[in-house]
Amino acid sequence: MSLLRVVGRPMLASMFVAGGLESVRHPQHVAPAAEPVVRPVADRVPLLPDSTEQSVRLNGAVQVAAGLLLATGRMPRSAALALAVTLVPTTLAGHRFWEEEDPEQRVQQRIHFLKNLAMLGGLLIAAGDTGGAPSLLWRSRHAARGLRREAHLAQRSFRAGARPAAAAGRIRAALPH
Structure with a gap:
C-alpha cells in the first residue's frame, strides 16, 4: 500500500470519527438543525427511525464505524462510500448558508459547506481507488x-x-x- 493511502485515509476519516462520536453522544445538540432534512427523508424511507435524535445518532454511528474502517484500510472503498452517503444530509442540515441572514454567519456556513463538498470529493476518489489493482x-x-x-x-x-x-x-x- 502506498504511503499516500496509509497517511491520507486516516486523515480523511478523522473528521468523521470525531463528528460521529459527538452525534452519538449528544444528538440533541444537532437535532434541531437536522430536523428539516431528517423529517422528509424519514417520511419516505420507512427503515429510518421516526425520531430526529435517533436518526442523528444512527448517522453518527455509521460515520464512526465507516471512519474507523477507512482509517485502518479495512474495506476502504465501501467505507468511503458509506461516509459519502452520510455526508450529504449532514451538510444539507448543518450548513444551510443560503438561509443565513447575518453576513458573517453566511460566510462561515458557506466555508463549512464548501469544506464538506471538498471532503465529499475526497471520499468519492477514495471510493473509486482500487489500490493499484485493476478494477x-x-x-x-x-x-x-x-x-x-x-x-x-x-x-x-x-x-x-x-x-x-x-x-x-x-x-x-x-x-x-
Whole structure:
C-alpha cells in the first residue's frame, strides 16, 4: 500500500470519527438543525427511525464505524462510500448558508459547506481507488476479450482441420466404389 493511502485515509476519516462520536453522544445538540432534512427523508424511507435524535445518532454511528474502517484500510472503498452517503444530509442540515441572514454567519456556513463538498470529493476518489489493482470492470472486460480471442482461435483451428477432411471426403466420393 502506498504511503499516500496509509497517511491520507486516516486523515480523511478523522473528521468523521470525531463528528460521529459527538452525534452519538449528544444528538440533541444537532437535532434541531437536522430536523428539516431528517423529517422528509424519514417520511419516505420507512427503515429510518421516526425520531430526529435517533436518526442523528444512527448517522453518527455509521460515520464512526465507516471512519474507523477507512482509517485502518479495512474495506476502504465501501467505507468511503458509506461516509459519502452520510455526508450529504449532514451538510444539507448543518450548513444551510443560503438561509443565513447575518453576513458573517453566511460566510462561515458557506466555508463549512464548501469544506464538506471538498471532503465529499475526497471520499468519492477514495471510493473509486482500487489500490493499484485493476478494477472489477477492467478485469471482466479483459476476461471477455480473452474469451473472444480463444473462441476465434478455436473457430480457425476447427476450420483449418475441417478443410483437409472435406477435401478427403470429396476425393473419396469421386473414386469408384
